[in-house]
Structures are given as structure tokens and as C-alpha cells.
Amino acid sequence: MTPIDVVDILVVAYIIYRVMKLLKDTSAARLAKGILILVLIMLFASFLHLTMISWLLRNALSVGVFAVVVIFQPELRRLLEQIGKGNLSRMLIPDTDPDVVESMIVATVSACADMSRTKTGALIVFERKERLGEIIATGTRVDAAPSAELIKNIFFKNSPLHDGAMIVRAGRVCAAGCVLPLSGNQGLSRDLGTRHRAAVGMSETADSVLVVVSEETGAISVAIGGMLKRHLSPEILQKMLESELLGDELRSKNDKSRIAAIRDKWKGGAGK
């Protein structure tokens, strides 16, 4: 075993890890899991010399290679398109720069404070570890740098994307007009309509953080893990988003001063 072999193994392991992360975004992940289980059963069967079962599985898997190409066609197509566009490095190494996330938080808080004043309904999802590819597919891709103006524009009454949810991924506005799952929780307050129920529903099914602005009352709420915290001030919203999205490790003194600098920049309008 030479150092080149070690590099080879590490590179292949990294590529497999990234492909798995990419698949996690889609329903193909469940299929991949099914195939993996079949391979494990096949290995187990051949270990126990179960000739018939291993013969059946071996043949099923060799046909399965073609089936996989057909089933995974949309994902493979997207992958090839990304390579063609030269975005492979971006796809393989996703960027979650804390500065970008902080800018997104500041833009969100500023937009929510304004939308609360003008009673403009809004529903914003911050994706975390659990990927929301299938939810994003229900809306329109945006992929834009964060700004309060963009967020207000998306939720402006009668704008084409104002209905549904806006999704934030890695500090960027990823999509808008997305449909979220509604919560079936009978314990939710009766005065909550579908916007708030969708926020709670999404937070029950994934680890996302959701921000809602009520069109009726202008109240700002946050949903995390199936719980809805209502009537938040912009200051509390900012603190909650920072602690949920930036994590404790970024709350050291150095980061605090860095975050304050970003906040000043945005307040001065330089982040537009």
C-alpha cells in the first residue's frame, strides 16, 4: 500500500460521501437504501452458501444496473448539467459561510419587521441538516444572495411568488412559492390558519427553522421541532435565528464583533 493508494481511497470515499449527500436531497435516497439492503442480503446469502437466493439476487442486481440508470435519470441529468455548467466544485463542496448566513439572518429580520408593520403574510424556511429537495421542487428556484428588499418583494401581495414558502439554503434564497406539509397537530390554537399549520408541519418533518409573519395580525412567529413561538419582537427573532442557525461555537467574542460588523454594514444599506 503506497501513499498514492491512500489518497486514491480517500478521494473515492469523499466522492461517495458527496454523492450520498446529493441523493439525500431526493426520493432516490430511499431507492439507494433498498439497493444497499439487497446487496447486503446477497453477501449474507453467499456467505451462508444459499445458492438459489444468491443466484436470484445476483441476476436481479445485474438487471438492476440498467433500472438504476432509468430510475435515477433526473438526478444523473442534473449532475451532468452541473458538470457542463462548470458548477461541479460548488456542488461537491457546498458553502455555508457563517458571514453569508448572518447576512441572511439580518436581511430576514429587517424584512420581517417591515412585513409585520405592513401586515404582509410571509413564510420562510431555513434548511438545516435535513435537505428539502422535494419541497424546493414544488416551487420556483431563485438562488439569490440575501437582501431584505428581495424577501419583501417575494411576499409582496399579488407578486407571482408570494403564495407559499420561501426556502433558504446555506444562507441563500434558494426557492419561493413552495408547498409545505400541514401539521395534523390537534392541539394547535384554533385561530391558527394554514400558513402557521404549514410552518409547524414542516418543523415536525425536518430539522428546519421556520419564520412566519401573520397577514392578519402582523405577528412574527418561529416554528422549530413542532413547537410554535408566537408574538416575537425583531430583536428576539434575531437572537433565535442566530442561536439556531449559527450555533454556539460561533458565539465567541471574536464572532460577536464580526457579527456586529456585518450587522452595521447591513443597517447602513451596504448589503442591498
Ligand SMILES: Nc1ncnc2c1ncn2[C@@H]1O[C@H](COP(=O)(O)OP(=O)(O)OP(=O)(O)O)[C@@H](O)[C@H]1O
Ligand atoms: N401548505 C402550505 N405551504 C406553503 N404555504 C402555505 C400552505 N398553506 C397555506 N400557505 C400560505 O398561507 C396562506 C394562507 O394563510 P391563512 O390565512 O390560511 O393562514 P394563517 O395561519 O391564518 O395566516 P395569517 O395570519 O397570515 O392569515 C396561503 O395564501 C399561502 O401563501
